[in-house]
Amino acid sequence: MDEEILTEEALILNDIRSHLTTFEKERGNLIPILQMIQEKHAYIPREAIKLVAEYLEIPVCEVYGVATFYNQFRFHPPGKYPIKVCLGTACHVRSGDIILENFERKLEIKEGETTPDREFSIERVACVGCCALAPVAIVGETVHGHMAPSKVEGLLLRIRIEKEKQEREKLTISGNN
Amino acid sequence: MVRLFIDNKEIEAEAGTPLLQVCLSNDIYVPNLCYLEGTKPQASCRLCFVEIEGEDRPVTSCTVEVRDNMVVKTDTEAVRRLQRTALRFLLSTHHVKCKECPANKKCELQRLAKFLKVGLRPKNLDRHLKETETDKSHPVFNYYPNRCILCGRCIHACKREHGKALLTFAKRGIDTVISFYGEEDMSRLPGEKCIACVEVCPVKAITLK
Numbered sequence: 001m002d003e004e005i006l007t008e009e010a011l012i013l014n015d016i017r018s019h020l021t022t023f024e025k026e027r028g029n030l031i032p033i034l035q036m037i038q039e040k041h042a043y044i045p046r047e048a049i050k051l052v053a054e055y056l057e058i059p060v061c062e063v064y065g066v067a068t069f070y071n072q073f074r075f076h077p078p079g080k081y082p083i084k085v086c087l088g089t090a091c092h093v094r095s096g097d098i099i100l101e102n103f104e105r106k107l108e109i110k111e112g113e114t115t116p117d118r119e120f121s122i123e124r125v126a127c128v129g130c131c132a133l134a135p136v137a138i139v140g141e142t143v144h145g146h147m148a149p150s151k152v153e154g155l156l157l158r159i160r161i162e163k164e165k166q167e168r169e170k171l172t173i174s175g176n177n
Numbered sequence: 178m179v180r181l182f183i184d185n186k187e188i189e190a191e192a193g194t195p196l197l198q199v200c201l202s203n204d205i206y207v208p209n210l211c212y213l214e215g216t217k218p219q220a221s222c223r224l225c226f227v228e229i230e231g232e233d234r235p236v237t238s239c240t241v242e243v244r245d246n247m248v249v250k251t252d253t254e255a256v257r258r259l260q261r262t263a264l265r266f267l268l269s270t271h272h273v274k275c276k277e278c279p280a281n282k283k284c285e286l287q288r289l290a291k292f293l294k295v296g297l298r299p300k301n302l303d304r305h306l307k308e309t310e311t312d313k314s315h316p317v318f319n320y321y322p323n324r325c326i327l328c329g330r331c332i333h334a335c336k337r338e339h340g341k342a343l344l345t346f347a348k349r350g351i352d353t354v355i356s357f358y359g360e361e362d363m364s365r366l367p368g369e370k371c372i373a374c375v376e377v378c379p380v381k382a383i384t385l386k
Contacts, residue, residue, distance in 0.1 A: 049358075050359060058341070059341050059342065059343055059345075059360060060358060060360060061342070061343060061344055061345040061356060061357060061358045062342070062345055064345065064356060065346055065356065069347075069348065
């Protein structure tokens, strides 16, 4: 798994390198470059920050400062099951922040981060348009309404069990072959 | 040379000098934190307010250049109120543990609190502290987010010394911190022994390891 992630990251960096040359070496291109990376790869790898700094010949920390200022840039790859916790007005009133906290605690990551196995990532969003179901969390493509702290663990467990089941099925199929 | 009046005192100064600079070099103390001689004024600490005749509200003296016949008051009630409020906000995000702090008794915040008669633990304001007490990621410096008042003097001092800043503001809003991100590699540092950022910090939020 780790090796897989490493080769994936190397590919991403190579891709970024080849796209950098389409930008002129001007400081004003910093944000467009960061947006290009975010758009193509859904996150900005740490190494990419260095690449951009070298390309534009500005300090690494300057790129970091700009990138961390804007919410549109993420520094962790999205997980296989991205979890979006709604903190819009209705969900906020129904204690969406407690739901967020529960996910953070159970997965041992903070909002905006991804678990080391890249299975889950947590993100906060502002209103997903079903306020009657508040508080709401979206896991992958599925909307979970009326969330409660007690539901958080069950939800994660269900996903993990399903995953194990799939893997076992895969094993039996390949075993039969 | 221009002639102006500050607190009824007649003062001569070089045209184009920031008003704050003129006040300070004539022994008229105007509270200030972010001003750094020789760099572009930031006016980010919101402390160096003065009243100038003809202006309808107090202005930050670091961003005003002296003019002929300017009449300036540094000690009006409106000015002091603004300064006290600004200081209270700064203190509300500051970890007031003076006894354990190396800046104790040399701290600009303590000096200002005394000057403006503001308690170090302002009432009526929530205390917002950051989770990280010490950022040890740099090989030479330690950074203390809860001491830092985000005046930016370290950044501008660094830029003044090296032409580019090797530290930066990172994140934003209440989460803003100073970061050395990516500049930890000693071999890349121009002038290895430069400690300009440590020297200009008014609250010892950056210290040597």
